[in-house]
Amino acid sequence: MIFQVTHRDARTSARAGVLKTSRGEIHTPVFMPVGTQATVKALTSRELLEAGAEVILSNTYHLYLRPGVKVIEGAGGLHSFMGWDKPILTDSGGFQIFSLAAFSKVRKDGVEFQSHIDGSRHFLTPEEVVRIQCSFGSDIFMPLDECVKYPSEESVVEKSVELTRQWAGRSKEAWRALVREDGRFEKNILFGIVQGGTIARLRKEAARQLLDLDFPGYAIGGLSVGEPNELMAEILSLTAPALPAEKPRYLMGVGMPLDLLEAVSQGVDMFDCVVPTRNGRHGTVFTSGGRLLLREAKYVSDLRPLDEKCPCYACRTHSRAYLRHLFNSEEHLGGRLASLHNLTFFIQLLQSTRRAIEEKRFHEFRLAFERNYNEEDS
Ligand SMILES: [Zn+2]
Numbered sequence: 614m615i616f617q618v619t620h621r622d623a624r625t626s627a628r629a630g631v632l633k634t635s636r637g638e639i640h641t642p643v644f645m646p647v648g649t650q651a652t653v654k655a656l657t658s659r660e661l662l663e664a665g666a667e668v669i670l671s672n673t674y675h676l677y678l679r680p681g682v683k684v685i686e687g688a689g690g691l692h693s694f695m696g697w698d699k700p701i702l703t704d705s706g707g708f709q710i711f712s713l714a715a716f717s718k719v720r721k722d723g724v725e726f727q728s729h730i731d732g733s734r735h736f737l738t739p740e741e742v743v744r745i746q747c748s749f750g751s752d753i754f755m756p757l758d759e760c761v762k763y764p765s766e767e768s769v770v771e772k773s774v775e776l777t778r779q780w781a782g783r784s785k786e787a788w789r790a791l792v793r794e795d796g797r798f799e800k801n802i803l804f805g806i807v808q809g810g811t812i813a814r815l816r817k818e819a820a821r822q823l824l825d826l827d828f829p830g831y832a833i834g835g836l837s838v839g840e841p842n843e844l845m846a847e848i849l850s851l852t853a854p855a856l857p858a859e860k861p862r863y864l865m866g867v868g869m870p871l872d873l874l875e876a877v878s879q880g881v882d883m884f885d886c887v888v889p890t891r892n893g894r895h896g897t898v899f900t901s902g903g904r905l906l907l908r909e910a911k912y913v914s915d916l917r918p919l920d921e922k923c924p925c926y927a928c929r930t931h932s933r934a935y936l937r938h939l940f941n942s943e944e945h946l947g948g949r950l951a952s953l954h955n956l957t958f959f960i961q962l963l964q965s966t967r968r969a970i971e972e973k974r975f976h977e978f979r980l981a982f983e984r985n986y987n988e989e990d991s
Pocket of ligand 1: 919920923924925926927928929953954955957
């Protein structure tokens with residue numbers, strides 16, 4: 614058993630659990646910092662550990678193009694290449710191929726695309742994407758999928774669900790073949806990804822088809838791509854319960870603090886999002902009282918820490934006034950400190966959520982958080 618649900622909330626579908634990987638346990642609900650280019654932007658691995666990270670994300674598309682599979686293999690895998698020895702989840706890069714590549718076209722066996730870096734042409738199959746992630750030594754990997762834009766015609770979404778299903782089957786088969794060849798790969802975990810845009814019928818259909826393939830875990834993809842928040846919550850509320858209760862559920866690319874708590878209440882266990890680091894680099898920090906835009910004049914002499922309750926290095930050492938000064942002087946340290954703080958805040962939010970579920974007070978915890986947290990920038 615790679616995943617064990619240890620506690621369930623009585624009122625909602627929220628649960629606490631443990632996901633076991635060969636590089637350590639991941640305690641869920643969990644927030645996974647995004648390290649697309651084999652780096653969580655501006656932070657060292659030591660700082661990620663201090664922030665409480667148990668697992669980070671990286672991206673197959675980006676690393677396949679640069680520095681390339683050979684360089685990472687030569688370094689002994691992604692963990693030693695980047696100096697991080699806890700679990701790594703690699704996204705397949707399907708989302709990036711279809712959204713970032715200069716050109717992409719689905720062929721019979723896979724997808725042809727042009728690199729957004731140097732315009733070079735590439736062709737990747739679902740099998741190759743699984744093999745690349747094995748070469749990286751990822752602990753959790755994702756199959757090649759197609760994520761449609763929002764909004765998309767039902768017929769377009771239907772076609773992409775069918776393609777994603779075929780690719781999921783081929784990915785699973787490729788993974789099985791690798792395990793047969795080399796027993797070490799048995800410890801890697803391959804998730805299935807439920808697509809289906811914002812069309813309820815197709816979401817349910819996509820979930821049902823993937824269950825037949827019996828993946829060790831399931832991801833919900835294609836949300837938080839521009840649809841209204843209520844629609845995201847609605848689609849999530851019918852997709853999450855369609856997934857097996859005993860397996861981990863991962864909501865890809867979501868989201869803001871209140872979205873995370875809503876998704877936890879729907880039974881989601883794993884999250885990743887660029888929000889903490891991207892916002893941090895631009896001078897926005899998240900606190901238990903809401904967001905602070907550090908460039909604002911009102912912080913010019915504010916000697917309080919970013920968040921009184923936060924144990925991070927930035928909050929222990931510096932004031933809002935100092936961070937505002939760094940941002941206004943275009944000093945790199947500002948973005949680093951704000952990123953460190955934001956990641957600590959997001960990781961701790963889910964750690965506190967987990968404790969609340971264990972102690973049977975998730976409802977009270979969520980109400981108190983929502984009461985203090987101001988969605989509007991303060
Ligand atoms: Zn802090």
